[in-house]
Amino acid sequence: xxxxxxxxVAEDEMxxxxxxKYLLTVGxxxxxxxxxxxxxxxxxxxxxxxxxxxxAPHYLILYIVVLILGPLMTLIASYDFICxxxxxxxxxxxxxxxxxxxxxxxxxxxxxxxxxxxxxxxAVIGSLxxxxxxxxxxxxxxxILFVVISSLYLNCFISGFLFISTLSPENKxxxxxxxxxxxxxxxxxxxxxxxxxxxxxPYFYGISNIxxxxxxxxxxxxxxxxxxxxxMIIYNSVFLSLTSIAIKRRDL
Amino acid sequence: xxxxxxxKINLGVIMNTKxxxxxxxxxxxxxxxxxxxxxxxxxxxxxxxxxxxxxxxxQADNSPIKYTIISVLAYNMIxxxxxxxxxxxxxxxxxxxxxxxxxxxxxxxxxxxxxxxxIGAFSAFVVYNLRKEK
Amino acid sequence: MERGDIYGxxxxxxxxxxxxxxxxxxxxxxSDGKIIIDCMDMGNESENxxxxxxxxxxxxxxxxNRSALSHMQYYGRLKDLNKKDATEQSITLLNKVGLKDAMHxxxxxxxxxxxxxxxxAQALLKEPKILILDEPTNGLDPVGIKQIRELLNEYNKRDxxxxxxxxxxxxxxxxxxxxxxxNDGKIIAEDKIENIRHLESNGVITIGIYNLNPKIINxxxxxxxxxxxxxxxxxxxxxxxxxxxxxxxxINKLIVENNGHVFKLIENSLSLExxxxxxxxxx
Numbered sequence: 001x002x003x004x005x006x007x008x009v010a011e012d013e014m015x016x017x018x019x020x021k022y023l024l025t026v027g028x029x030x031x032x033x034x035x036x037x038x039x040x041x042x043x044x045x046x047x048x049x050x051x052x053x054x055x056a057p058h059y060l061i062l063y064i065v066v067l068i069l070g071p072l073m074t075l076i077a078s079y080d081f082i083c084x085x086x087x088x089x090x091x092x093x094x095x096x097x098x099x100x101x102x103x104x105x106x107x108x109x110x111x112x113x114x115x116x117x118x119x120x121x122x123a124v125i126g127s128l129x130x131x132x133x134x135x136x137x138x139x140x141x142x143x144i145l146f147v148v149i150s151s152l153y154l155n156c157f158i159s160g161f162l163f164i165s166t167l168s169p170e171n172k173x174x175x176x177x178x179x180x181x182x183x184x185x186x187x188x189x190x191x192x193x194x195x196x197x198x199x200x201x202p203y204f205y206g207i208s209n210i211x212x213x214x215x216x217x218x219x220x221x222x223x224x225x226x227x228x229x230x231x232m233i234i235y236n237s238v239f240l241s242l243t244s245i246a247i248k249r250r251d252l
Numbered sequence: 253x254x255x256x257x258x259x260k261i262n263l264g265v266i267m268n269t270k271x272x273x274x275x276x277x278x279x280x281x282x283x284x285x286x287x288x289x290x291x292x293x294x295x296x297x298x299x300x301x302x303x304x305x306x307x308x309x310x311q312a313d314n315s316p317i318k319y320t321i322i323s324v325l326a327y328n329m330i331x332x333x334x335x336x337x338x339x340x341x342x343x344x345x346x347x348x349x350x351x352x353x354x355x356x357x358x359x360x361x362x363x364x365x366x367x368x369x370x371i372g373a374f375s376a377f378v379v380y381n382l383r384k385e386k
Numbered sequence: 387m388e389r390g391d392i393y394g395x396x397x398x399x400x401x402x403x404x405x406x407x408x409x410x411x412x413x414x415x416x417s418d419g420k421i422i423i424d425c426m427d428m429g430n431e432s433e434n435x436x437x438x439x440x441x442x443x444x445x446x447x448x449x450x451n452r453s454a455l456s457h458m459q460y461y462g463r464l465k466d467l468n469k470k471d472a473t474e475q476s477i478t479l480l481n482k483v484g485l486k487d488a489m490h491x492x493x494x495x496x497x498x499x500x501x502x503x504x505x506x507a508q509a510l511l512k513e514p515k516i517l518i519l520d521e522p523t524n525g526l527d528p529v530g531i532k533q534i535r536e537l538l539n540e541y542n543k544r545d546x547x548x549x550x551x552x553x554x555x556x557x558x559x560x561x562x563x564x565x566x567x568x569n570d571g572k573i574i575a576e577d578k579i580e581n582i583r584h585l586e587s588n589g590v591i592t593i594g595i596y597n598l599n600p601k602i603i604n605x606x607x608x609x610x611x612x613x614x615x616x617x618x619x620x621x622x623x624x625x626x627x628x629x630x631x632x633x634x635x636x637i638n639k640l641i642v643e644n645n646g647h648v649f650k651l652i653e654n655s656l657s658l659e660x661x662x663x664x665x666x667x668x669x
Contacts, residue, residue: 002433008463016456018449089446093457093508096411096441097464099433167381180374187367197298246382252413 001105005098009106014114019081023110026077027118030069034122037065038129058134059142060213062126066119066150067206071182074157078111079178082165082247091252100247104162108240111158116151123147142213145225149209152232156202157182159239166246205232269319272311276323277330280304284331294364300327301368305375310383320376321369328365387549387564389515392542394562394579395551402571403551404444407520410549411441424515437466440509444520447501450494454485454504457493458511465512472511479507484533498525506534510541517541519550535561591625591634594650595641598623602646606637622650 014020037044041061082104085091094103123146130136161178168174188197189204198204205228212225280300287296304323309316387393397403408414409421412432421428423435448457455476462472480489483503493501502525509517517538523531538548538561552558558565559579566576595602598621607615611629618624627633634651641648 004466005464008460012460012463016452016460018451089443090448092411092413092441092443092446093448093461093505094464095413096439096443097436097461099412099436167378169381177374177377180370184367184370184374191294195294248415249382252408 001099001101005102006106006109009094009098009103010109010113013107013110017110019084023077023114026073027114030073030115030118031121031125033069034062034065035125037061038126041129057214058126058130058136059123059139059146060210062122063146063150063210063213066122066153067203067210070115070150070154071157071185071202074111074115074154075161075178075182077114078158078161079165079174080171081107081111081162082243083168083171083174086250086252087170095252101244104166104240104243104247108155108158108162108243111162112151112155115154115158116147119150119154120147123150145212149206149212149225149229152229152236153202153206156205156232156235156239159236159243160202163239163243163246166243166250199231202232202235205235272308272319273323273326275311276304276308276319277327279307280323280327281330284327288331297328297364297368298371300324301372302375305372305377306379309376309379312380316376316380317373320372324369324372325365328368332361332365387547389547390542390545391564392538392548392550392562394558394565395549395568396553396558396565397551397568401568403568404520405571406568407441407443407518407549407551411439411443411518412436413441413443438515440511440514440517442502442505442509442517442519442522444524446505448493448496448504451492453490453492454480454496454507455489457504458489458508461508462511467512475511476507479510480504482510482537483507484530499527499530502526503530503534506537513541513544513546516547516549519548521552522550523552589627589629590654591627591637592618592622592650592652592654593625593637593641593648594622596621596647596649598646602641602644605640605644609633609637609640 014023017023038058038061041058044061045057082091085094091103123143126146127138127143131138160181164177164181165174168177185201185203188195189201189207191197208228209225280303283300283303284293284296287293287299301324304327305316305320308320308323312319395403395406405414409416409428410423412428412435416428424438426435428435455473458476458480459469459472462476463469465472467475477489480486483506485500485503485507488496488500493504496504502522506519506522509519523534526534538550542548550558550562562579564577565579566573568574593606603615603617603623606612606623606625611627611633613626613628615626616624625637632653634653638648638651
């Protein structure tokens with residue numbers, strides 16, 4: 001594993017790669033949809049009466065957008081990130097120069113960076129709206145928490161979809177299996193209260209953090225927050241390790 | 253001795269498929285019945301689907317998802333058939349002779365089986381593609 | 387292989403040439419055994435090995451919507467070159483392989499031959515110690531093949547070791563100094579190019595006999611230095627021999643002793659193609 005090469009792969013993927021425009025477009029669409037939600041947040045608040053009791057619910061709205069839309073956007077961006085290269089054979093020119101783990105981590109870093117930046121922009125837009133349009137105080141703490149938690153949450157899905165992309169022999173299979181994976185996670189989450197499977201889904205850890213944005217920060221238990229962050233990091237690490245194992249077993 | 257070479261190969265393929273499906277169905281049934289005994293049907297169904305998918309994917313030369321789906325479907329059908337005949341709660345549901353209740357119940361079972369099929373297929377996909385290519 | 391060799395790797399379809407190349411370049415992880423390149427084990431030091439090899443894979447594509455120069459810059463940076471050096475070397479190499487005018491065009495517009503040249507150019511980035519090429523001249527016109535041959539010779543003079551697999555036996559004859567023949571995953575022959583014709587048989591003697599009959603053919607076949615015979619016509623037979631000395635007088639004497647009337651006795655050396663066909667048939 002070579003950090004320098006990971007950065008080269010990530011940088012190329014984001015700015016010069018064949019999919020860089022596509023990736024940046026997906027990020028842009030995500031930002032745009034989030035902006036639309038915050039722009040029409042008053043209508044949303046009026047539709048959902050419980051939100052009237054929440055002080056500055058705009059971060060909450062944006063976080064719900066990330067929870068629901070985020071996995072779909074990451075699926076669209078990452079399902080064929082690896083399998084496309086293997087299918088066309090372009091990966092051979094890269095793997096003959098760097099190790100496989102650096103390649104995977106470089107790809108992950110590219111996707112993660114794009115979505116982290118997107119989430120940051122969304123958070124800044126939300127803060128600006130909060131400050132200038134809704135005349136609420138600027139909350140730096142909430143902004144930082146929003147960026148950290150949202151990007152970790154999206155990274156869980158990115159690592160999962162990269163794993164599936166590495167296993168898949170072709171793009172079509174990768175798309176179907178990524179959709180199946182998402183479906184399994186959603187079903188596992190909604191199965192029931194006594195269901196332990198929900199702990200295996202990133203959705204659970206994402207939803208657990210909603211309390212952070214629905215009230216003032218000090219009421220939320222920070223132990224719960226750190227626990228959720230820890231499990232999301234574990235989730236990422238497991239899937240990245242599996243991806244690394246999977247690519248080492250592939251005949252390129 | 254009356255078979256030609258290609259017929260012998262076909263018979264070999266059929267025997268292997270039968271063996272594969274038998275292993276899958278029997279394994280699934282054992283796991284499901286075991287978990288049923290401890291009142292953990294839901295988890296038993298999932299674990300059975302994952303394990304059957306993994307076993308079939310390790311043994312199959314091709315189409316692991318197809319064989320997994322057949323195995324998972326088969327052992328679930330067997331399991332629900334046995335339950336329908338012998339379980340007291342099931343007899344009660346049939347005893348109501350109410351189409352709505354029966355329909356609801358059958359629908360829930362179908363959704364559950366579909367979910368197990370999807371889990372099994374996904375497990376087979378992962379294990380098959382994680383196999384070291386020779 | 388020795389340093390500075392141009393090693394030709396021959397084999398029929400499915401013999402294992404591409405698999406061998408993938409193992410050498412780290413694209414395939416061996417299930418058994420070791421790969422040692424320049425005293426380094428691929429299992430433990432793959433990163434160091436990848437720094438000294440350049441690979442031209444077979445049947446691999448580039449990104450359609452990127453230019454040749456952009457590809458080269460990326461690969462250069464993966465080879466630990468900084469942006470400036472990567473750009474400079476890329477331009478130099480693209481000029482060398484004849485892609486000077488097309489370096490800013492997208493690969494989607496490239497012909498098969500142009501992609502092959504780009505493949506060779508990217509392998510030469512940072513002038514590797516060992517260049518591995520998998521059928522590099524496939525799809526190239528004769529002018530292109532000649533250019534590639536000259537390029538490889540030029541780099542070989544700078545002490546670059548070249549490993550080249552090919553079906554084009556005539557092409558290998560013109561460039562390689564050592565040849566290995568693989569069949570069914572095993573090396574069945576390996577030697578200097580001048581010695582490889584020694585494989586199984588090192589010469590063919592064409593004999594014309596007016597009264598050629600099965601008795602004379604059997605007598606010739608039973609000679610210890612005769613590998614095989616092929617009847618060309620009613621009166622002409624090709625005799626494949628494996629001997630370091632001149633055996634024509636011995637054969638002639640034997641035929642005459644058995645009342646044969648020889649009207650032709652010519653010796654030809656085997657081409658690499660014949661040696662290859664013989665070797666793979668024998669195994």
